[in-house]
Amino acid sequence: MPIMSLAERFQGVKTDQKPIKNVAVIGAGISGVVSAAHLIREGFEITVFERTGAIGGVWCYDERVDRDPPFPNIVPPVQDWKDLEKEGLSTEEASLLHGPPGPCYAGLKNNVPTSLMKSSLLPWPEETEEFVDQGRVVQYLQDIARLHRVTENVQFHTRVESVTKPAGSAQWTVKTSTLRMEGNTFSVSRRNDSFDGIVVASGHYHVPFVPDIPGLSEWKRCFPGRVTHSKSYRTPEPFRGKTVLLVGAGASSLDIAREVDALGGKVYQSRRESKYDLTASRLPEAVERVAMVAEFIVGEIDELKAICNGKNEGTIPGRIVLEDGTTLVNIDHVVIATGYITSYPFLEDLEQPYMAWEDADERIVITEDGYTTHNLHKDIFYIPDPTLAFIGVSQLVSTFSLFDFQAKVMAKVLAGLVHLPDESVMKAEQRKRKARFQHGDRFHALLLGEQSYITELLTWVNDNLTKVNLAPMEGMDAKWLEAYDKFRANRPVENAVGKTVVVAEGLR
8 A cells, every 4th residue: 555645645625724633423323333433444533422321323222212202393403402401300301311212112123134234344143134133233233333442432421512613723613411320410511622523423313203283282282191203112012902093104113013913903004195105015914004194183172171181091082084084083092103303403503494495505404304414415525514424314225234335435535535526516416416306305315226326436436546556445245235136126115106116125
């Protein structure tokens, strides 16, 4: 390998004053672990901030549940950092506020086989089955972290509250808070640190999306324990023998339907017309797929008041009207399984939760749609300042494998081994890409385009590496490609007109 000067090595990313040496990684799930590992391999000093007490991200099971979101909840939320300053909080309340549990349920298994859901940093043990429980996945991630010296660089129970770059500075200022608990007392310490680069790897599954359906907020107010979001689901036992309406037809809804059906519950699954819904053929035979909910109708006012004053037994005394005119009655539980809102509350200057999607300028990252992360080159690099990178934004992909690949690309760019196009070129490409989408489309869903995306990035990276006589970066191997084609052929979803479209789910 030829020796490169600092000037040659770091001309790929504009840093204004100095080369990138230390990088903050936000999150210790799959995206954060592989990002940190590949950065370490490129010689960077790294610090990983994780607000919970464990490596594993969305796969970490916690029997506790997060606070209920607002009903409805349709835009990215405002920061809640000051909630910890309220008087009289218990240690349990402080822990839930500081590092809320994720959506992992006891029976969660991967829906992408382990032959695809793997990192180049470590193979799964040879005896590993294609589908394993969440505990095995967490162990795999923690093994990667230990092997590649990530664990020793993680600050646990530490929440990132703000990431800014002061005018004229070459470094980012990261404000964090660390929760410490001793017995029945807790304390919070805050500090500021400076970093040359930032990698956002905080995932998608923090803020539940709750649609604004007429009557839903009233049902939630009167039956708070029986109208919930799927993020709060842990086991099917509370639904044994009950009649349950699932709103949404994604991966979590499918799993919940299977588990509740197995305990003798009657399950309705309500779906909107979306090309991303999973096909009804994958549901248990007894589960009934129905049209989208048009309205939740409560009973008589006097009856409703009595129920709201404490009575919470029997079926919910109301009707659910579907968009096709069908009415559902005698429902015991409603589970809203409509996904999540993408939010980076620590990037406050770049979030505009009440700005329309089409009004996003060339600086904003988050708008009111709660899905799109704007102004990223190849779903990774923040175009105005590529020292801010994102890993794990792409959706409906093979997750672990793709995020690992993205992390390798990111590390080589920050190391100055691969050069980004001029900013004007990246902006033009972003405008062209946005022109192909309508508001509400899944901007980051690769669907059948994952292999093309990988090939495109690999060609660009290796063109750069070969020019300086460095070894080319490897993409997915033949075994992975064969497994991907096989898996994709067996994982259909339904589009808006009921026709089958084949995709990789990639929801975990």
